[in-house]
Amino acid sequence: MAAYPNVNAAQKYARDVVGGKIPACSYVKAACARHLNDQKASKAKSYPYRFDRDLAERVCRFIQKMPHTKGKWARGKQRITLEPWQLFLFSMIYGWVRKADKTRRFREAYIEVPRKNGKSIIAAGAGIYAFCADNEYGAEVYCGATSEKQAWEVFKPALEMARKLPALRKRFGMVVWAKKIERTDGSKFEPVIGDPGDGSSPSMAIIDEYHEHPDSRLYDTMITGMGARDQPLVLVITTAGFDIAGPCYGMRERSIEMLEGVQEDDELFAIVYTIDKDDDWTTRDALIKANPNAGISVGLDYLAARQQAAIKRARIANSFKTKHLNLWVSSKEGFFNMQSWAECEDRTLTLEQFRGFDCYYGFDLARKLDLTGMVRVFVKQIDGKNHYYCIAPTFWAPEDTVFNNEERRIAERYQGWVEDKQLEATDGAEIDYREVLAQATEAHEEAPAKESGIDPHGAANLSHQLDDAGMNPVTIQQSYTHMSDPMKELEAAILTGRFHHDGHPIMTWCVGNVVGKYLPGNDDVVRPIKQGDHNKIDGAVALIMAIGRAMNAAQSGGSVLDSLSDDDILVM
Numbered sequence: 001m002a003a004y005p006n007v008n009a010a011q012k013y014a015r016d017v018v019g020g021k022i023p024a025c026s027y028v029k030a031a032c033a034r035h036l037n038d039q040k041a042s043k044a045k046s047y048p049y050r051f052d053r054d055l056a057e058r059v060c061r062f063i064q065k066m067p068h069t070k071g072k073w074a075r076g077k078q079r080i081t082l083e084p085w086q087l088f089l090f091s092m093i094y095g096w097v098r099k100a101d102k103t104r105r106f107r108e109a110y111i112e113v114p115r116k117n118g119k120s121i122i123a124a125g126a127g128i129y130a131f132c133a134d135n136e137y138g139a140e141v142y143c144g145a146t147s148e149k150q151a152w153e154v155f156k157p158a159l160e161m162a163r164k165l166p167a168l169r170k171r172f173g174m175v176v177w178a179k180k181i182e183r184t185d186g187s188k189f190e191p192v193i194g195d196p197g198d199g200s201s202p203s204m205a206i207i208d209e210y211h212e213h214p215d216s217r218l219y220d221t222m223i224t225g226m227g228a229r230d231q232p233l234v235l236v237i238t239t240a241g242f243d244i245a246g247p248c249y250g251m252r253e254r255s256i257e258m259l260e261g262v263q264e265d266d267e268l269f270a271i272v273y274t275i276d277k278d279d280d281w282t283t284r285d286a287l288i289k290a291n292p293n294a295g296i297s298v299g300l301d302y303l304a305a306r307q308q309a310a311i312k313r314a315r316i317a318n319s320f321k322t323k324h325l326n327l328w329v330s331s332k333e334g335f336f337n338m339q340s341w342a343e344c345e346d347r348t349l350t351l352e353q354f355r356g357f358d359c360y361y362g363f364d365l366a367r368k369l370d371l372t373g374m375v376r377v378f379v380k381q382i383d384g385k386n387h388y389y390c391i392a393p394t395f396w397a398p399e400d401t402v403f404n405n406e407e408r409r410i411a412e413r414y415q416g417w418v419e420d421k422q423l424e425a426t427d428g429a430e431i432d433y434r435e436v437l438a439q440a441t442e443a444h445e446e447a448p449a450k451e452s453g454i455d456p457h458g459a460a461n462l463s464h465q466l467d468d469a470g471m472n473p474v475t476i477q478q479s480y481t482h483m484s485d486p487m488k489e490l491e492a493a494i495l496t497g498r499f500h501h502d503g504h505p506i507m508t509w510c511v512g513n514v515v516g517k518y519l520p521g522n523d524d525v526v527r528p529i530k531q532g533d534h535n536k537i538d539g540a541v542a543l544i545m546a547i548g549r550a551m552n553a554a555q556s557g558g559s560v561l562d563s564l565s566d567d568d569i570l571v572m
Contacts, residue, residue: 006056
């Protein structure tokens with residue numbers, strides 16, 4: 001047997017990924033290439049790090065002495081067998097050391113992997129190792145989470161491992177309690193909800209499902225408390241999430257910048273299992289690329305069944321993409337099928353093609369400090385059915401919002417759109433409705449409005465001015481009563497190919513952010529909401545209002561909502 005069978009398997013995995021023998025996304029390839037390149041660089045005396053095969057082999061052997069705690073492997077009393085990709089992770093995190101003092105190189109590790117890929121095993125095994133075998137006197141290992149349930153997702157398997165191995169307990173002087181594990185040297189391993197508390201000195205912090213954290217307070221507290229440790233480690237292991245404004249996405253961006261060579265970060269190890277930008281998420285290849293444990297801890301048939309359900313039902317598509325492909329999407333339950341939306345795109349559409357056709361406008365002007373949208377929808381009768389054409393929508397945002405240093409990620413998004421002339425930045429900290437009026441009247445001259453749907457909040461004066469310009473504004477409350485029917489009509493038009501748009505990126509973003517909120521007790525009545533302050537839906541709301549005015553002009557007969565009053569179902 002080779003002296004380093006686990007390290008050799010990890011090395012082969014890295015070479016096979018880089019060589020294209022193992023399907024992997026660009027981020028995984030970059031993580032593997034980084035290791036191989038750093039190994040070559042470490043031969044130079046000036047390079048501060050080296051790869052210690054003994055340390056890497058030691059941690060891999062240790063973790064594979066641990067028992068399984070769940071499923072068929074636990075019933076069979078089997079020990080953990082690490083797959084090559086898992087061997088690679090442990091080898092990297094624990095094998096790279098500083099030449100000067102042999103302490104660990106990596107102080108932070110970010111691992112993003114889809115559900116059911118053995119995430120808890122990685123975290124629990126790392127925790128046990130850090131607690132008793134990492135040569136850290138008085139080790140303090142914490143499983144940090146936002147809820148007790150989540151904290152125990154990692155700690156419970158570790159607790160069960162210790163309970164099942166009396167030899168381990170004896171060897172390291174471990175005492176297993178109901179909610180923590182201790183050693184005679186004062187070491188402790190326990191779950192933590194929120195901050196670890198004053199006086200804590202974590203040697204390792206395991207943060208599971210970081211995407212669920214609303215802020216970075218727990219992470220920051222752990223980092224701050226590690227100052228007295230020689231080789232502390234924060235291990236973040238998570239699936240993708242929905243909040244691109246949260247701390248997890250920020251760390252993901254930092255990790256990707258490191259992997260892509262944009263920013264150097266020698267003390268951060270990162271790997272992200274997902275699919276590439278241009279990959280078709282509906283294929284079997286996508287499942288294999290994103291799920292390194294496909295066919296082992298997560299069945300390909302199971303993934304394929306979930307994939308087919310997501311293709312057919314927009315309601316679960318975002319959840320599938322996030323949990324099983326590690327794609328960050330804007331909402332948990334996107335209302336509109338974005339694959340069908342993409343199929344509705346027609347970049348050849350121009351305003352000149354629709355001269356003389358009925359045109360309906362929608363204005364979402366609810367907030368002066370952020371995105372404002374004006375949408376035009378043309379209606380064409382084809383084979384007795386309404387076809388809707390959304391062409392050249394206009395969006396504005398205040399200059400202060402576009403260049404807001406405190407909201408860097410959303411600001412960078414806005415700045416990109418301004419540079420591409422897809423978004424107009426108005427002077428100052430608030431939307432200048434005079435600019436909106438000027439462009440609206442120009443648009444009206446180009447494509448006269450039959451009616452204009454407008455949100456009432458903060459726009460009374462503009463509404464009067466639009467009326468004077470002949471645009472026939474109609475105040476639309478953001479209620480179930482006014483939004484449900486046009487929202488469902490838009491959904492049906494998208495799915496059946498009766499909706500057509502010119503591919504405006506802000507409109508696509510807004511539509512993708514829409515979540516359907518249903519009237520309690522009635523799943524046929526719905527209105528659009530957003531999930532998170534940064535997931536704007538202004539363009540989609542304006543579009544729905546314009547569709548509603550078109551429907552109102554064509555409708556004869558009653559609606560399912562006619563029996564309901566605004567007093568009953570209006571949601572302010």
